[in-house]
Amino acid sequence: MAKCPLCSRRSAKRHCPAKGVKICPTCCGTHREVEIECPSDCTYLRAGRTYDEGRRRSPPPPQREFGPQFRHRHAGVIAVLAQAILSEREDTPSLYDNDVRDAFEALKATAKTRASGVYYETLPEGGAASMGLYRRIQGLIDRMMEPQGPGRDALRAGDVPDVLDFISVSLELHSGGRPKSRQYLDWLSSIAPAPTPDDQGGLIVP
Numbered sequence: 001m002a003k004c005p006l007c008s009r010r011s012a013k014r015h016c017p018a019k020g021v022k023i024c025p026t027c028c029g030t031h032r033e034v035e036i037e038c039p040s041d042c043t044y045l046r047a048g049r050t051y052d053e054g055r056r057r058s059p060p061p062p063q064r065e066f067g068p069q070f071r072h073r074h075a076g077v078i079a080v081l082a083q084a085i086l087s088e089r090e091d092t093p094s095l096y097d098n099d100v101r102d103a104f105e106a107l108k109a110t111a112k113t114r115a116s117g118v119y120y121e122t123l124p125e126g127g128a129a130s131m132g133l134y135r136r137i138q139g140l141i142d143r144m145m146e147p148q149g150p151g152r153d154a155l156r157a158g159d160v161p162d163v164l165d166f167i168s169v170s171l172e173l174h175s176g177g178r179p180k181s182r183q184y185l186d187w188l189s190s191i192a193p194a195p196t197p198d199d200q201g202g203l204i205v206p
């Protein structure tokens with residue numbers, strides 16, 4: 001059997017769709033979503049995520065609890081933001097879970113200053129991908145905070161940190177720990193309805 005081209009030692013048994021060659025199971029497991037840009041539909045990636053999750057099932061770090069009332073009240077805004085994350089991924093296929101994390105940490109910092117009445121913008125520390133997502137989400141928040149049409153409430157500054165925190169918590173629950181993980185993004189795609197061509201449209205869904 002041919003040798004794995006990554007380690008040049010072990011037998012190449014798994015077809016790696018990212019590399020376009022067969023590699024060994026050890027290199028697949030070690031480099032998956034670390035150095036290798038794994039496509040979301042790779043069967044070894046999926047099996048690997050399930051395996052990682054089984055090992056991670058020690059109690060997750062304490063997270064905020066969001067009751068049904070919170071979810072109901074903010075369902076429309078949360079859906080808009082979730083859709084915006086997926087639209088950003090379509091525009092920037094290289095987007096990782098880590099970029100989403102960077103963007104949301106900055107968004108939360110910005111939102112907290114705004115809720116306290118001193119608007120000070122914190123920008124994400126990551127690269128262009130997190131900045132793109134930050135700008136998209138911040139633009140949506142600005143628009144949802146403007147006066148809305150009849151029968152529609154504008155998003156209140158005091159609610160924004162909580163809504164952003166809700167997304168952060170779901171990201172921590174669903175992301176893998178690997179640097180190039182897209183496990184959260186794949187999870188979000190799996191639960192979202194098909195994207196609309198324009199996420200700037202009907203903003204607050206009742």
Ligand SMILES: [Zn+2]
Nearest residue numbers: 004007024027
């Ligand atoms: Zn190898």
